[in-house]
Amino acid sequence: MLNALTGVRGLARTSRTPGRTQAINFFAIGRTAALVDLPGYGYAKMPQAMAARIGHAMREFLASRTNLCALILLVDSRRGPEREEIDLAASARSRGLALFAVATKADKLKRSERAAAVARMRALDAEPFLCSAETGEGIEALRRQVLALCTERGAR
Ligand SMILES: Nc1nc2c(ncn2[C@@H]2O[C@H](COP(=O)(O)OP(=O)(O)OP(=O)(O)O)[C@@H](O)[C@H]2O)c(=O)[nH]1
Ligand SMILES: [Mg+2]
Structure with missing residues (x-):
């Protein structure tokens, strides 16, 4: 997703199995903003002590x-x-952060599953984006909103 969002192939490393991102990685966007890749959790298969640390x-x-x-x-x-x-x-949200609720891998959904996938995201109480890093679906819309927020915050 990071690679699709920035348009830079290979910027963030991807892996077949979840749990490979084990550090907080910063990606500078120009001089004033950064995208930060956080490790996943829950699904990751790793020793419990490491999961706790992460x-x-x-x-x-x-x-x-x-x-x-x-x-x-x-x-x-x-x-x-x-x-x-x-x-x-x-x-x-209670900390005042803007929230983007992104449903990933939309290319894996059947046409008939799409509406339900979006509906499930509403539990996060934020505008949902249905995206695919594979096909590019939804990426431009998400990029536009993230950049709009950067501009808004950077202008302060
Ligand atoms: N089909 C499909 N596969 C995707 C998409 N986005 C990511 N993947 C694949 O999903 C797998 C995991 O992607 P990662 O980006 O490494 O996932 P992650 O959540 O960062 O995983 P960890 O950081 O290791 O926990 C890789 O094989 C990706 O190629 C997508 O939009 N569509
Ligand atoms: Mg990762």
């Missing part, structure tokens, strides 16, 4: 990073948000 670092980052202005929450569109993601969205 979970702590993420919560710390999301709760205390003072110049953070938005959270782009990626949820597999075939799965939809679960308790952990709904709680994460709520705590981000």
Whole structure:
């Protein structure tokens, strides 16, 4: 998603199995903004102590990073948000972060599954984006809104 959003192939590393992103990675966007790739959680297969350490670092980052202005929450569109993601969205919003609710891998959905996939995302209480890094669906709309937010915040 990061690669699709920035249009830079290979910027962020992807892997077949979840749990490979194990650090907080910053990607500068010009001089005044950065996209930050956080590790996933829950689905990742890793030793419990490592999962706990990563979970702590993420919560710390999301709760205390003072110049953070938005959270782009990626949820597999075939799965939809679960308790952990709904709680994460709520705590981000209560911190005043803008929230982008992104259903990923839309290319994996049958046409008949699309409406339900979008409806599931409404549990996050943010405008849902149905996206595919594979086909490019939804990427431009998301990029436009993220850049609009950067402009708005940067202009302050
Ligand atoms: N079909 C399809 N596959 C995708 C899409 N986006 C990502 N993938 C694939 O999903 C797999 C996991 O992608 P990653 O970006 O590494 O996922 P991640 O959530 O960052 O995983 P970790 O950080 O390792 O936990 C890779 O094989 C990607 O190629 C998409 O829009 N469509
Ligand atoms: Mg990753």
